[in-house]
Amino acid sequence: SQKIEQNSEALNIQEGKTATLTCNYTNYSPAYLQWYRQDPGRGPVFLLLIRENEKEKRKERLKVTFDTTLKQSLFHITASQPADSATYLCALGGDALQGAQKLVFGQGTRLTINP
Amino acid sequence: DAGITQSPRHKVTETGTPVTLRCHQTENHRYMYWYRQDPGHGLRLIHYSYGVKDTDKGEVSDGYSVSRSKTEDFLLTLESATSSQTSVYFCAISEQTRETQYFGPGTRLLVL
Numbered sequence A: 001s002q003k004i005e006q007n008s009e010a011l012n013i014q015e016g017k018t019a020t021l022t023c024n025y026t027n028y029s030p031a032y033l034q035w036y037r038q039d040p041g042r043g044p045v046f047l048l049l050i051r052e053n054e055k056e057k058r059k060e061r062l063k064v065t066f067d068t069t070l071k072q073s074l075f076h077i078t079a080s081q082p083a084d085s086a087t088y089l090c091a092l093g094g095d096a097l098q099g100a101q102k103l104v105f106g107q108g109t110r111l112t113i114n115p
Numbered sequence B: 001d002a003g004i005t006q007s008p009r010h011k012v013t014e015t016g017t018p019v020t021l022r023c024h025q026t027e028n029h030r031y032m033y034w035y036r037q038d039p040g041h042g043l044r045l046i047h048y049s050y051g052v053k054d055t056d057k058g059e060v061s062d063g064y065s066v067s068r069s070k071t072e073d074f075l076l077t078l079e080s081a082t083s084s085q086t087s088v089y090f091c092a093i094s095e096q097t098r099e100t101q102y103f104g105p106g107t108r109l110l111v112l
Helices: none
Strands: A003-006 A010-014 A019-026 A032-038 A045-051 A056-059 A062-067 A072-077 A086-097 A100-105 A109-114 B004-007 B010-013 B019-025 B031-038 B042-051 B054-057 B064-070 B073-078 B087-094 B107-111
Touching (some): A019 A086, A100 B031, B010 B019, B031 B073, B042 B073, B054 B064
Parallel strands (some): B010 B107
Antiparallel strands (some): A056 A062, A086 A100, B031 B087, B064 B073, B087 B107
């Protein structure tokens, strides 16, 4: 069965440093991968999408890489700030039935940026 | 939250009672989804809809049913709630040909 693992449940980083989160998967060939941010008590919010034929995607201080050979995505936040503290979820997609996107989510990594 | 509301936001109920959760969108998006989120499991798809009256099962559909009689409303029903259905339930929507999903604020359900 499909399996997605995010490297750790919790990650603590010093403010200003780069935070790197990992998403590994098995038994799946996704057409794309997404990263979402989730704050306590709220729904996930979309951040970035990277397709299987793309190696890297950037958005402001965020960078995502996608290695389909290693079956891994890395999510980087550069110049991290306390406001970046949240849980980050990776999601694999590509299985679309009737056009609906059936995403498979990892369990999330809770990131804390310490001042 | 991208024009998505969920009601109720919190609910406590007893085992064996029926429960209906409502998702309402003002975005006129075609696709709607129900997920549950539990510690250690991440978000898991329960059911989804690809149009009015068009629905299908997701990964964890046992014990749940859905209905969509209007574009803007997607209902999730627990026919006879069990303690294993204690969870946080999220509704999401997406546009045709777009992969991004927009999530509602969630409903926290406790089944005693």
